[in-house]
């Protein structure tokens with residue numbers, strides 16, 4: 001088996017670069033056959049040359065080298081050495097210009113890394129190591145340079161020529177060609193370089209910054225998508241305003257460009273002044289995009305914009321420090337989205353995402369710390385741990401130092417490290433300095449993988465009116481973490497008790513968290529007249545698993561009365577989880593399934609509470625997913641969970657039919673589609689009620705659902721109805737799927753939804769259907785969105801069908817990982833991940849999953865990204 005560089009990269013090996021690059025002049029001549037790239041690099045030595053002159057090592061992959069020159073003088077082949085990954089020049093002066101000319105074929109680049117074509121548009125993706133596929137360069141984030149880029153192309157096919165920064169010159173050339181020169185004054189690492197050339201239209205707006213500068217906001221899309229950019233433009237302006245208000249950060253160029261392309265490996269990329277986006281995070285029209293799509297667009301547009309400070313102005317020193325830009329920027333986009341809508345609901349969704357994606361990652365063979373010590377394939381480090389757990393660490397830091405000191409600390413961080421690459425230590429030190437706190441113990445969060453288990457017990461002494469919480473941290477490596485515990489105590493009527501720690505002058509201020517720092521500790525509260533119900537980790541104040549023996553009555557009380565909305569939801573989820581897992585056990589024991597009255601009562605109360613936060617109500621009424629339930633079991637019982645969950649859903653619908661129908665009625669639309677919190681809440685509650693009602697196998701409800709599918713003026717209502725129809729026995733599903741395809745065949749993002757709905761159907765014929773859909777003329781593995789919508793949706797979001805005992809799902813997944821090995825290994829690696837979870841399943845599945853991983857491992861040449869996942873999965 002051949003694998004270039006199969007030894008891991010280690011943080012402990014970090015050394016500063018031997019050479020800096022002060023400026024880069026790139027000339028890129030785009031053609032349909034061969035593209036020519038010339039790079040002129042002003043190189044300056046960055047080491048003590050009295051101790052010996054070090055060679056200049058440039059990174060490069062898959063490049064055809066035409067010529068290389070030093071200060072204008074061409075080098076002969078004995079003056080440099082080249083291998084698959086590098087080009088080394090042994091004798092370079094202290095300062096010099098290195099000129100390299102390379103040839104590329106972007107039209108043949110299926111990796112979607114480096115320079116490639118998407119639907120005819122030339123575009124780039126350089127993070128993490130794509131720039132080395134364009135030219136030879138010290139392709140590492142701590143080499144920052146000013147870039148000037150000249151693009152030449154055919155004017156008819158590529159009228160739009162874009163790169164980072166400001167347009168410096170443009171004009172015509174002979175033979176129907178033209179050129180544009182762009183200059184970016186802000187030094188940046190190569191991973192932030194971008195270039196776009198194509199036939200695109202521009203949707204434009206202006207934003208005036210707080211200091212009064214006018215910034216042109218431009219979104220570039222293919223002309224048929226011109227009418228789907230309004231929401232993206234609005235989101236960008238809102239993000240810019242929010243960052244000024246919440247973080248005091250202002251935009252620094254006169255132009256901010258976003259380009260949407262259909263073929264993109266991830267979500268979007270924050271290239272300086274020229275973001276390139278997966279079109280699914282730009283394009284939206286009420287009839288083509290759901291509320292969830294609108295929210296995701298707002299979040300991702302915000303995310304890439306916020307990177308302008310947390311990522312671009314202050315970048316990361318090396319890839320081990322990825323979370324200083326990603327964890328921080330996720331935190332910032334979460335706060336932005338919270339401010340745009342319901343913050344409790346946003347928190348619930350973020351925590352659900354963390355538990356669904358990051359907790360399992362942290363408990364499996366791909367677990368790694370937020371700042372790992374080593375990595376094999378850099379592209380596999382873009383994980384829920386680095387991003388989402390990284391964001392939780394920032395959130396905890398803010399809780400620990402307080403909002404004001406956090407803001408001062410961030411200012412200090414941005415000021416101090418502007419124009420450089422920072423480390424996790426730099427970030428935490430700025431917060432420590434601004435707050436005067438010692439955060440040494442906190443650094444452990446960055447070093448340790450795994451989700452801490454927190455065991456809490458309470459005891460009440462009626463005589464002394466003292467209540468004691470005993471808290472134990474189960475930490476893998478032994479040493480305890482510094483953990484903020486936001487909490488409250490409720491009396492038996494649900495009233496909030498004042499939380500007064502024994503030995504302290506005054507009660508705990510609202511918003512202040514207790515701090516856990518030892519393996520085991522106790523907190524004693526005084527003046528507590530009766531045994532209270534503790535509300536622990538309010539707002540999910542730390543990414544931990546809490547173990548506390550709540551009774552059903554405790555949970556019902558918290559669900560109805562907790563002052564913290566997040567914990568109200570959490571109590572409901574605990575009650576539902578406990579109920580369903582008990583039913584899984586009952587089913588296993590051959591007992592008849594019965595729904596406990598406590599859950600019916602709690603849900604009934606929710607339905608009739610008249611609460612006006614409909615978005616919250618929808619979250620509170622939603623049962624934990626099969627995946628989340630599986631997470632709670634030592635060995636996942638796929639069918640047991642599916643059956644027990646379905647039983648609960650149907651039984652709740654039967655017993656609460658009247659309440660559900662009434663609420664559904666109250667949630668009918670009253671006007672045309674608007675994306676605003678009250679309306680998205682109304683629609684999600686309507687979908688939730690209809691979802692329960694559709695379990696009742698009632699033809700009149702199915703007809704109502706079909707009407708909603710056909711008559712809705714928006715994709716949210718239409719798609720929720722279609723999903724329910726397609727996931728329920730009955731002819732309406734087929735009819736609706738066919739109508740939907742016929743209507744939307746020209747809209748790829750909508751057709752992605754059509755594939756995903758079918759791939760996630762719990763109906764027994766889904767596997768056969770997925771196999772058929774793989775042959776559908778609209779299916780292609782070359783487009784990551786399409787590949788994900790069919791294959792990954794099936795593997796990740798349809799446990800009961802993917803884990804079919806015959807193992808067909810596993811085989812199908814492995815077949816496609818192998819196909820992607822040569823086509824697009826970055827996506828192939830993501831597709832291999834579900835197979836690495838084999839240890840969590842019963843013997844038969846375990847063996848079959850492992851067999852498929854082994855089959856992938858036997859491929860004669862396995863790309864690094866895939867090999868990394870497969871090797872860890874089998875270790």
Ligand code: 0A1
Pocket residue numbers: 125127128265266267268269270303304326379382
């Ligand atoms: N920095 C981008 C994510 C991203 C990372 C790698 C990519 O290609 C390998 C593409 C995008 C972000 O956080 O949005």
Ligand code: ZN
Pocket residue numbers: 303307325326329
């Ligand atoms: Zn990011």
